[in-house]
C-alpha cells in the first residue's frame with residue numbers, strides 16, 4: 079500500500095515536472111531569469127514531496143519488518159517449547175543426575191526407555207523404590223491417548239524419576255545421556271506395541287522396533303563402561319508354532335504379524351551386538367501383560383471400557399469355532415522378572431567398540447503358564463464390573479493374531495527365580511479397581 083502510494087506520487091511528480099518544463103520553456107529571452115527561478119522553486123518542492131514519500135515508505139517498511147520479525151521470533155520460540163527439543167543445559171543436567179542418584183550400596187543406575195509406557199512405569203517405580211537410580215526416556219507418541227502417558231509421568235515424577243521426552247532414534251540425545259551418566263544397565267522397553275496395528279502403520283514398527291533398537295545398541299556399544307541391556311521381546315515371536323507350552327528353543331521363524339517379525343529381528347540383532355561388541359543382552363518374551371496403568375489398546379482394557387459404556391465388544395474366534403486363548407500375565411509378576419533379569423545380568427565385555435571376551439546373551443519367557451480363553455476373560459470382567467457384555471463373536475480375521483499362547487517358564491524360574499503368582503481373576507480385580515479410580519478422576523476433569 080505504502081509502496082503503491084509512493085510510486086503514484088513519484089509518477090505524478092515526474093509528470094508534473096515534465097509539464098512544468100514544457101510550460102516554462104522561454105518564448106522570449108527577457109523572461110528567462112524570473113521563470114528559471116520559479117522553475118527551481120517548483121523543482122525543490124517536487125524533490126521535497128518525493129523525499130517525504132520516501133521517508134514514509136521507509137518508516138512503514140521499518141514497522142512492517144519489525145512486526146514480521148516479532149511474529150517470526152514468536153513462532154520460533156513457541157516451536158522451541160515443543161518438549162522434544164528441551165533437553166540440554168545446566169539445570170537439565172542437574173535434574174538428570176539427581177534422577178540417577180542411587181540410595182543403596184551397589185545400587186544400579188538404569189536408563190529405562192519407554193518409561194511412560196505401561197511396563198516402563200511399573201519397572202521404573204520398583205527400581206526407584208528399592209534405591210536404584212532411574213532415568214526415563216519416552217517419546218510420548220499418540221499410538222494411544224498420550225494423557226495416560228502424562229499421568230504415568232506425573233506418578234514417576236512424584237517418586238523422583240525424571241522422564242525425558244525424546245526418541246530412541248535421537249542419537250545425539252542418547253550420546254549426551256551416556257556422556258553424562260555411567261549407566262550400569264539399560265532397560266529397553268520403548269517399542270511400537272500392538273499386534274494388529276501393524277496392518278495400519280507398518281513403518282512405525284520399523285522405526286521403533288528395528289531402527290530404534292539399533293540406535294540403543296549403538297549407544298550402549300560406544301558407552302564406556304558399556305551397560306548391560308535387558309529388553310522387551312514378545313511371546314508373539316512363537317507365531318504359528320503349535321508345540322505347547324512354548325519353550326525358549328522352540329521355532330520362532332513363523333511370525334504371524336509384522337510386530338512379531340520385528341521382535342524376532344530384534345533378537346537376531348541382539349545376537350550380532352553381543353557377538354561383535356561384547357554387549358551383555360537379555361531378551362524377555364512377555365506374554366500378554368495386563369494390570370493397573372495398562373494399555374488402552376489391549377483387549378482387557380478396551381473390553382472394560384465398552385462393557386461399562388454398554389457398547390458391543392468383538393470377540394475373535396479361531397478355526398472350527400475354537401476360542402482364542404492367552405497366557406495373560408499380571409504386571410507385578412512381570413516387574414519381578416524384569417528386576418531379576420537386571421540383577422542377574424552379567425557385565426558387558428567390550429570397550430572402545432571392541433569385544434574383549436565373550437559376553438552373556440539370554441532369552442527368557444515371562445508368562446503365567448496358565449492360558450485363559452478370551453470368552454472367559456469377558457466372563458471375569460462381567461462379574462467384576464457387574465455389567466453384562468454385548469458380545470459380538472466373529473471369525474478371527476487374518477490380522478496378525480495367533481490362536482493361543484502358553485509359556486513354559488522353567489528357564490526363568492531356574493535362572494531368575496521367576497515365579498508368577500497372580501491368576502487372571504485376582505489381577506483383573508486390581509485392574510478394575512484402578513480403572514474406576516483413574517477414569518472417574520480424569521473424566522471429571
Ligand SMILES: O=C(O)[C@H]1O[C@H](OP(=O)(O)OP(=O)(O)OC[C@H]2O[C@@H](n3ccc(=O)[nH]c3=O)[C@H](O)[C@@H]2O)[C@H](O)[C@@H](O)[C@@H]1O
Nearest residue numbers: 271272273312313314364365366376377392393394402479
Ligand atoms: O504377549 C505378547 O506378545 C503381546 O501381547 C499383546 O498382544 P495380544 O496377546 O494380541 O493382546 P490383546 O490385544 O489384548 O488381545 C488378547 C486376545 O483378545 C483377542 N481380541 C482382541 C481384541 C478384540 O477386539 N477382540 C478380541 O477377541 C485377541 O485376538 C487376543 O486373542 C500385546 O498387545 C502385544 O504388544 C504383546 O507383545
